[in-house]
Amino acid sequence: MKAVKLVVLFFVLGSLKIVAQSAAPQSVIIPNGAFNAKLQSAQKQLDPDVQDGNGSLGFLYDTTLCGLNYTQYSLKLSQRVTPVGVVQPAPFPITAIPVNAQIEKAYLWCVAVGNGGPITATITNPASNTSNFLMTNTGQDIDLCWGFPGTYSYRADVTSCISGNGNYIISGLPVGTSISGSDVEGATLMIIYKDVSATYTGSIHIDDGCLVMLSGTAQHSMIGFNACATSAFSSTFMIVADLQNLGATLSMNNGPSFGVLEDWYNYISDSTTIIQAQSTCNFSVSSGNDCFCLSVAGLYTQTNCNNCVTTNNENSLVPNSIHIFPNPNAGEFELNITTVRSQTINLIVVDQLGQRVFEQEAYVQAGKQILNVNLEKLNPGNYFVQIRAAEGIVTKLISIH
DSSP states (O other): OOOOOOOOOOOSSOEEEEEEESSOOOOEEOOTTOOSGGGTTOSSEEOOOOOOOBSEEEEEEEEEEETEEEEEEEEEOOSSSSSOOOOSSEEEEEOOOOTTOEEEEEEEEEEEEESOOOOEEEEEOTTSOEEEEEOEEEEEESOOSSSSSEEEEEEEEOGGGOOSSEEEEEEOOOOOSOTTSOEEEEEEEEEEEEOTTOOSEEEEEEEEEEEEEEEEEEEEEEOSOOOSSOOSEEEEEEEEEOOOSSOOEEEETTOOOBOOOOOSEEEEEEEOOOOTTOOOEEEEEEEEEEEEEEEEEEEEEEEOOSOOOOOOSOOSSOGGGEEEESSSBSSEEEEEEEESSOEEEEEEEEOTTSOEEEEEEEEEOSEEEEEEEEOTTSOSEEEEEEEEETTEEEEEEEEEO
């Protein structure tokens, strides 16, 4: 048993205990997107780190690391619109991943009108390896004025197939004109990576789901982050489906409204400034004459908060090295953490209003360890668990019932 020292700085409504561990715990892996009421009674769930958004968006991803950045490519795929989209198999060229970058996470998103049936995406990467991914239905809402049963957003974690820059050939996303089937309007491949040659601190926060508006204004307020400093560079982004050049206006982070070249499936990005201690970011899409779907909202910032140096070594703390189970839980859970070196970490729990309800500091030895967390005195609900180390911040979502 490794020696472990626990230093408690601050305590509200909970407790934490650390146990060193030599082997990973056994668990049942629940697919992304499984964070909903149907799984409240499931046992030993591992990181259900999404919240389904039916008529809304929910938290998906929040990470801060030295050199964290991302790239994406989006395509219109629908075959029922004019002009039609790209025919599958469709190329998604990726060109901006730096040499020796470390891949942190990759997602494939799409939005479909139709019956909400299962979608399996097939991806052939630049190394000519082919993988199939059963996509998660991240949310649903009413039809986009086309007479289909409804509108559905989908996502797949495709990290395992990312091999660097090059063409990713994607197929298997249903398209067509029949209202008895489904028509995917478009898709986005996003790859999040760590640039080991960069000295900035990168942060990215992503929410996803399905929010349909039949003319009017769709609004989403992003929470669950706290800016460590005013950004040296920052941008916001949205994925909006079914815009048809009818004069929609968009705004992100309370910036001025602007229009875009609307083409049925749009990935939209805009530069902005995030100020120190900012903890909300607002997104809106308005149209008086169109039906549309907001499916993804994101925020990316660069600061100098961490002492980042050029390195080719792995992070001592990365999102995939942290797991919470069971989740949902009754207030007690295990936080499994793997680090490559001994260090001090901070565990912070934040409620949906952005208020800290629990905070502790702990010294952990290198290797695999379990932190037993007791939050039984908190009210039932959803909370953000932030694990902060010298290299960055990883955020997970938990549900207490």
